[in-house]
Amino acid sequence: MALFTFKLPDIGEGISEAEIVGWHVKVGDRVEEDQPIADMMTDKATVEMESPVSGTVMRLAGEPGQQVAIGSMLVEIEMEAVGEEAAPPDNSSMGEVEESTSVPPELVGQQATEGQRPGRADSEAASPAAQHGASTSLGSNGEKVDRATPILASPAVRARARELGIDLAQVKPSGDHIRHADLDAFLLYGTGQGYSPAGRSVRRPDEEVKVIGLRRRIAENMAASKRAIPHFSYVEEIDVTALEETRAQLNAHRGDKPKLTLLPLLIVAICRALPDFPMLNARYDDEAGVVTRHGAVHMGIATQTDGGLMVPVIRDAQDRNIWQLSAEITRLADAARSGKAKTAELSGSTLTLTSLGPLGGIATTPVINRPEVAIIGPNRIIERPVFRGKEVVAAKLMNLSISCDHRVVDGWDAASFVQAVKKLLETPVLLFAD
Template sequence: MALFTFKLPDIGEGISEAEIVGWHVKVGDRVEEDQPIADMMTDKATVEMESPVAGTVVRLAGEPGDQVPIGSMLVEIEIEVEGQGEVAAAPPPSDETIEAETPGEVVIEDNIPNSVRPEPVEGPSFSAALVQEQEAGFDRLSPNGDESDAPVLASPAVRARAKELGIDLAQVKPSGDRIRHADLDAYLLYGSGQGYGPAGRSARRADETVKVIGMRRRIAENMAASKRHIPHFTYVEEIDVTALEELREQLNAERGERPKLTMLPLLIVAICRTLPEFPMLNARYDDEAGVVTRHGSVHLGLATQTDAGLMVPVIRDAQDRNIWQLASEIRRLAEAARTGKAKSEELSGSTLTLTSLGPLGGIATTPVINRPEVAIIGPNRVVERPVFRGKEVVAAKLMNLSISCDHRVVDGWDAASFVQAVKKRLEAPAFLFVN
């Protein structure tokens, strides 16, 4: 037998270390060549690491949340040898995201006493399990691991958590196409009658300690830095989108094979047509160098909620796309973000961010700026209310539009004037299609 040391390879330019988001294996597991073994997060993206050899896992570098330097040990795997002092050849991994050969070294050991075997490392935490659920495959095995005529669809991470909690997955009612962590939480709260709490009192649940790691830690750090460095102010205006909604319904009725239009593509067109008049808003501020870069192209970030947390995929050159192209790109980027398939270049380089809570949009929002940008725009829920048109009272569809700005480089007058110009285009939709 021999030990193969799999060292963390260079997974990006300028990256010196990566965070362990979650393990796909534990000590004692048998792994095959190219089998996923860990999810590692850098400043730009989450990368799935695969085993370059087949064997048995004997040591892991740490727990979820730990930082691992590039070139240091990630996993030690016990492999079989063909002859004394010779190790079976193993081809390098084929992952296109890793250009260099996988670093690794082999130590020949005839026997490894049990007394020096590494202690097993605990499985992934709840937060890491969420990332595993997003990226790992799903099986249709019954709760005991055997095939069944009535299979339970759940990810390995959900199964592991259910086992720790002593929950029979066959008794859990899924809220969608598979059992998720939220379904386990509902089962803990309400038992087999999920969704129906005891009348007259609130359900009780045990305290839970969740380690802040991975995407959630990145979000926490970025939001804290934004509020710490940027003096925010927020301006909110009400917009009558009755005509815009009528136009949207007419376009959807004739869309054919094209994607269904939401409000967002029309709002993006209005933003892109207005920004040339207000270049101070489509900008990034390097506060250390004291330089504001006003961008000519609009690289629009879309704040997107995923199982792993908030991500911001970017529509490149949004000003050059029509409403149908924008609708397609919004759908593609949102799906890539939610399934963990967004590339690192699709998650960086935005010059202005748009954040929308859809039907949960509320009356008004005060969004936090995506630093180093200087502004973020948040449309709110469309509601129907009576309004005066002359002396008549009519029903109108109204929407509040919020904008938060960096007061160091954007004045309140500029923000208000920009929103008023956007409002003019949205309330008279013909202005969206004429110069």
């Protein structure tokens, strides 16, 4: 037998360590070559590590949430011998093979014991509702009720109990059989399985959730952003009635093009307004004391995923039309949510757009995606009556929020920029004019 040490390879650009997000194996498991063994996180991308050899897992580097340095041990695997000698893997796996007839106890990690879940037959057998003979249960006043005979109740009472989710084995009858009054008493005072008396919500047990992986990166980045950046926010109301009519007309004649949402139109307006406000499309290196004003707009799109918030990036958004923007938004969002987004697609944004869609609320004060200096957030569209001259008409209104780094962006600049975007959105023909 030979003990193979699989060292963590360089899986990112210039990183020195990666975080263990989760293990696919445990000590004592048999693994095959190319079988997934661990999920490791660099900056914002999660990389699935595969075993370079076949054998038995003897040691793991640590628990989820711990950092592993590049080039240090990730997994130790006891390889099976081929003939007289073990076949070492390719050198590119950054592993080392050493002969070993046995593994010292200190090298073998502790294996987590998985709790056994009761089978369906066991759970049904343990359920009072499944027992029609003798049983013991709690009555409506909390005392034990011994059932030496089958439960007696009329079909109407049984039907009502089913509708309410009440287990009749838990109801104490006031006579020789269970009546509607007994159900009423149980609803008021009882503690039935799966049913809470009126006016009470179901209490959930306390739960400890370890902050690791993407959620920890989000927490660190948001905390650093709020610590380092003096935020200020500005909100303006925009009449998007004409814009929504234009969007509806474009969708009605889109053919095989992707369906338009508001975001592509908003991105076009932002890109058209930015040349007059270069201080907003910028990144601030506060350690070097340098602000880089970017000529191209690399638009970050804040995207909610099962693991947390990710920001895929539309490169050169200023060069794309509304249909190309719509297709790219969909592609990047799908890649982020499925975990297939590449590292390059999750970095390098110069300005971020964050939208909660139909949950957009009245106004938001988004947190800047450091080291950028601004973030823009459209809010929910609401139809309200407004004055047009002396007439009252229905209009579709939307608040547009922007948060800025006050070290770099002045309030006048932010307000002027939003007013320029407002003009474009309220006169949508300008979005398509040369």
